[in-house]
Amino acid sequence: MDSDDHEITVSVNGTRYQRRVESRLLLSDFLRHDLALAGTHVGCEHGVCGACTVLLDRQPVRSCLMLAVQAHDREISTIEGLTARDGEYHPLQQAMHDHHGLQCGYCTPGILMTMTAFLDETPAPGEDAVREALSGNLCRCTGYQNIVDAVLTAAKRMRE
């Protein structure tokens, strides 16, 4: 074993993975290339766009700013785990669909993961709070209005 390699165990969407990784491997590359979970997108690769957002122990993090070794013994949620096992969309996914909250879709996984954590902590947000929570996720297509409408609709449906 190379001295720069580390054995890590990570839970991703409820599945435990044990892998040997280089110390410099980014979490985003680990998810996309080592685990073939390419739903996590990479845009800027320096923490600005939010496309690579995943949940680490239920909190949103930029996976392009973390090393895979930092995820050792932690729980990660990615966009692939948002749909229920029976295929039913998460309310946020359904609301994004209903409100046409995406165009190219590149930003969408990061937005959905960010909003999942947001609605967990803020189940009844107002529009301003949604916009503020979205402010770390860049979308160059939609103008955000339909995303905001989708998040408000999802919040309402999740409360009912």
Ligand code: FES
């Ligand atoms: S790719 Fe990670 S924040 Fe842009």
Ligand code: FES
């Ligand atoms: S839908 Fe294209 S970047 Fe957001």
